[in-house]
Amino acid sequence: MTLSAATHGFLSPTGVEIAFLLVGLVTFAAALVTVTTRQLVHAALWLVVALGGLAVEYLLLTAEFIAWVQVLIYVGSVVVLLLFGLMLTRAPIGRSPDADSGNRRAALVVAVAAAAALVWVVADAFRTTWIDLDGPAAGSTTVTGASLFQNWVLPFEALSVLLLAALVGAIVLSRKAKADEEHPDGRASGRSRADRQPPARPTPGQDAARPSADRDHAPGQDAARSSDPGQDTGRSTDPGQDAARSTDQGTDRPGTARPADRSAARPAADGRADRSAARPAADGRADRSAARPAADGRADQGADGRAAGGRADRGADGRAADGHADRSAARPAADGRAARPAADGRADRGADGRAADGRVDQGADGRAADGNPAQSADRSATGRTADHPTTDQRPDHGGVR
Amino acid sequence: MHLAYPAVLSALLFCTGLYGVLARRNAILVLMSVELMLNAVNLNLVAFDVWLSRTAEETLHSGQALTLFTIAIAAAEIGIGLAIVLAVHRNRGTADIDRLRDTAEGRDPDEPDPETSAPGTAAEKAEATA
Incomplete structure (x- = not known):
């Protein structure tokens, strides 16, 4: 570490660092728009930009397998799921005035304070630490696969069970309400509401x-x-x-x-x-x-x-x-x-x-x-x-x- | 590469997600912010794994393995979370987490239910429940 600190100047960014910085700026800006825009669908689309930018950052950190997994899982499926959710909850297409809650100011204070503290501590702690990106990639698919299936096999398999459980859970959650609808006696509250409503109309x-x-x-x-x-x-x-x-x-x-x-x-x-x-x-x-x-x-x-x-x-x-x-x-x-x-x-x-x-x-x-x-x-x-x-x-x- | 770059970016992204979680009302927007936070953590994991794989003698690439696990768990989480949000939306007619105050403390019992008091939301709710 001290060696690398000696070989690197503190304020002489390399090309990779400049690329990382630029992509990081885009990512951060997209994330900011994601959490501040009032258009819900736009928020999901800006999230695509942020997650894609992060995939590029992974590539710059030579973690190629994770970069492509990021593209596949996040950009490919999670955002699509979110868009589905937005549509199924009938989110307004245009600007929705109530996208932000009342405690926005407090949230801003908390977030800025946390960001200041974290950035300060992190920048101070790793001021003299460099990642050596030369040589064979640290996160190539070969390396990742070898370590995953040599050292992480059991968690990997447990993860498949977890995914199965999540699958079943999601299906159960979305099926249950339908079963309740079919049986009028299923939910007392729903029934009373249903009774209350029609006679008025x-x-x-x-x-x-x-x-x-x-x-x-x-x-x-x-x-x-x-x-x-x-x-x-x-x-x-x-x-x-x-x-x-x-x-x-x-x-x-x-x-x-x-x-x-x-x-x-x-x-x-x-x-x-x-x-x-x-x-x-x-x-x-x-x-x-x-x-x-x-x-x-x-x-x-x-x-x-x-x-x-x-x-x-x-x-x-x-x-x-x-x-x-x-x-x-x-x-x-x-x-x-x-x-x-x-x-x-x-x-x-x-x-x-x-x-x-x-x-x-x-x-x-x-x-x-x-x-x-x-x-x-x-x-x-x-x-x-x-x-x-x-x-x-x-x-x-x-x-x- | 300076390790501070990914670390600082990760901290900023995390705080952005934190702001989103605290400030947003729509449950799906909150889920998006949670995704941002998870991604910030992933970036940290990858950066430190790449750093440690060079400096430390023997690593199990735990950072990258855990990143993959985090991504898988995040996918499961978003699936379950959206299913819950949809169930809530079906039952309550809203995905607005400010209005889901059933378990809030210090609630005035005389206060009319905000869902039933406002005619617009009452209609919405009837739509969702019926």
Whole structure:
């Protein structure tokens, strides 16, 4: 040590030292940005820079195997895991105002004090110590492998057991909540919350479902005036009220309708469930495409195009208004969902933030065909009915003409 | 190479991670800061192992072996930690560690639960629990 101290000048950095210093500056700056940025995803990406910089530092210290392990494990998997975590906890994409907690100033004081003390002590302690980087690499893969499998075999194997335990633990942790969801009696707190929540909402849900059903009546009557699909409109509105009624049943009896409540509350909750809520509607697309035209579009067209109301009715109602409405009425969760978005929908979604208006609207529309949702149904109905009726229309025209 | 360079960089990175752990609210950001601290320790281990492998007669390359172990354990830790964070987020509707005060001492029982009092968070919570 004294020898190396003699051969090195204290302030005459070598090329490796300069490279180390520069990469170290980049690493440290990236780490600082990681812990201070308010954009959560950016924090994860700056963490990539910091960890990659550390891999370069390992290379400069001739520890090549560890450098590549660092790249593989940290940059490759840990950051990806963190990004997954950010997405699954629905972290805001943009700037999040509450990324830092209130004790930020105290944390800054503690960190600066610790940094000052550590840097001072470390710099003072190793002021005259040099690492000899010449000669064969101290951390080449050969050396690391030999020492690992000669001297460190038992810890190495124990580590595999630990990784297995971590694997199983992670799976158990993420599975358990799902099992609780499936069994309504699983968690008392979760259940009471689920009970508390839905009855508060369906009330507006009914209110919205009924008026919208009335609103739906108007175009229906227009259609009825031009041709005479009277039953058409009647049926297309009835299911809506059925839906509203079934939400009543689903929620007014807190004792029995718990599964329905829970599944009704869940979708509004997280985006994934929303999507799955929209999906049943997408499955019944045939129904929807038939049912919605029956409500506004198709009945009118049928009325305009020809007087043959019979076939249009059969096509629209027989399949759709009855089948689809019944089916969705049989699925109380769907009705609850349909009624609620229509009800307090937009405002809630605003609070929800990222619940993707489009998706929820879709969910509302899908079931909106039952008779409610008024504007949003019409809005997206125009989009989707634009193609369905035309395809339906052609054979009709052909049949009539 | 001067041993102070990696040592000082390691100390700075560690304190950066320390600041992140103390100042961040999002649990995942805290996990990121923990990763930074672990990496600082790894850098120290590697630097001192390279130094000792030249100066000391017989080393088992314990620094590098322990670095590998630390990396593996950190990977396991981040997996478990994220699973816990996701479970908490599912149950509570938040990954904000400032709001998880169930075991905090000196909590006023009359004080309304911050999760249920704020309507926005209550809705969030219902989403997560239901």
